[in-house]
Amino acid sequence: MTKNEFLMKEYGISKELVDFIDECEKEAEPYYKRAEDIASLNQMRVMKAFANNRISEMHFAETTGYGYDDLGRDTLDKVYAELFGCEDALVRHSFISGTHTLSTMLFGVLRPDDTLLAVTGKPYDTLEEVIGIAGERGNGSLADFGVKYEQIELGNDGMPDLTAIENRLKKSFVKACLIQRSKGYAVRPSYTAEQVGEVARFIKSVSPDTVVLVDNCYGEFVCECEPTAVGADLCAGSLIKNAGGGLALTGGYIAGRKDLVELCAYRLTSVGIGKECGASLGFNRSMYQGLFMAPHTVLQAIKAAILCSVVYMKLGFSVLPEPSDIRGDIIQAVTFGKAEGVIAFCKGIQNGAPVDSFVTPEPWDMPGYSDQVIMAAGAFVQGASIEFSADGPIKPPYTAYMQGGLTYESARLGIVMSVKILKESGVI
Numbered sequence: 001m002t003k004n005e006f007l008m009k010e011y012g013i014s015k016e017l018v019d020f021i022d023e024c025e026k027e028a029e030p031y032y033k034r035a036e037d038i039a040s041l042n043q044m045r046v047m048k049a050f051a052n053n054r055i056s057e058m059h060f061a062e063t064t065g066y067g068y069d070d071l072g073r074d075t076l077d078k079v080y081a082e083l084f085g086c087e088d089a090l091v092r093h094s095f096i097s098g099t100h101t102l103s104t105m106l107f108g109v110l111r112p113d114d115t116l117l118a119v120t121g122k123p124y125d126t127l128e129e130v131i132g133i134a135g136e137r138g139n140g141s142l143a144d145f146g147v148k149y150e151q152i153e154l155g156n157d158g159m160p161d162l163t164a165i166e167n168r169l170k171k172s173f174v175k176a177c178l179i180q181r182s183k184g185y186a187v188r189p190s191y192t193a194e195q196v197g198e199v200a201r202f203i204k205s206v207s208p209d210t211v212v213l214v215d216n217c218y219g220e221f222v223c224e225c226e227p228t229a230v231g232a233d234l235c236a237g238s239l240i241k242n243a244g245g246g247l248a249l250t251g252g253y254i255a256g257r258k259d260l261v262e263l264c265a266y267r268l269t270s271v272g273i274g275k276e277c278g279a280s281l282g283f284n285r286s287m288y289q290g291l292f293m294a295p296h297t298v299l300q301a302i303k304a305a306i307l308c309s310v311v312y313m314k315l316g317f318s319v320l321p322e323p324s325d326i327r328g329d330i331i332q333a334v335t336f337g338k339a340e341g342v343i344a345f346c347k348g349i350q351n352g353a354p355v356d357s358f359v360t361p362e363p364w365d366m367p368g369y370s371d372q373v374i375m376a377a378g379a380f381v382q383g384a385s386i387e388f389s390a391d392g393p394i395k396p397p398y399t400a401y402m403q404g405g406l407t408y409e410s411a412r413l414g415i416v417m418s419v420k421i422l423k424e425s426g427v428i
């Protein structure tokens, strides 16, 4: 039996749809090549960092209690620092999510009366309460501690508005600028590491003492380098996204300038203790192996995103990025223009997941988000969005965001299923 015969017989996919997907895949293939070259480079960079740090069985040993002299933990920080082209890193399973990691970075660096300037428009939804733009007073947000916040909207082209940034930086001292690399729930381009670096270097050229912080979620290993290698001071991300390679069970990382990483470590653990403590409890092995897998896993996700982009562009929807665009992250946005489109798409993605394929996702009021959100995720690690997943807020322009896929083959099935459900529900 061929794969198309299986799709038709076992998944009830029409001949017309299997042929359409084959045709889309042919069109996508030249773009896969570019991503494959980047993955090969990043894989070698990981291998070299492992070799340079002489990674061996002893780094996977577990520690308990205070976790003094945890060689695996301390060396993993060095491996990350090498890969991120920076001085130091803080890679910990005890970061509970990307938001926690980013919150630790912001609280680590900012002090009362400092100003935080978001230079890529409103930051990711869950950071609103951390900063204190949303939520109550008295809850311990940055605003509560007297950290001022300003933001600069993106230009019409979706890129940072350098003139507005320069004018603001010249007005009075800004302690830190925040750059969000990935589009999040916005319809704008995600930025490559080099584009983030360009903005960082520009900020430094106007105000050398301003610290440049990057929300690097979903961006790791998509480009040839990371933002800290080309001008950013710190970047942070989640290990259940790209950098964990699908194997890390939880965690996050902060990488960058040594003095700033130490301040973040003081915030995560305790002032004075910082990076010296924190038992790894046996999590080191999956964090190392996940990092080893990460360039390849990210490639699977990017190939899935490119295929999705070709499929939905040919079906007449607006897609971002388009198949030929250079990518800065693993996210593929498809704009349906109506709620039913987002809902049907997510249902299809869910049907094509390895875990919970029988579940029907529904829009709900998710903590930390202001609009109703629908999420399709059938993951081995709860909520891991390096695994094949899709989500979207139920609000105009009704855009669904698809990301991840531990294997291209499984994600391909999910994309086929999404088209099937959209057809069945009459959206297309």
Ligand SMILES: *Cc1c(COP(=O)(O)O)cnc(C)c1O
Binding pocket: 097, 098, 099, 100, 102, 124, 126, 180, 181, 182, 183, 184, 215, 217, 218, 238
């Ligand atoms: C996922 C994400 C976050 C938050 O990460 P969580 O793990 O969901 O808390 C922050 N910023 C961006 C751009 C993200 O994609």
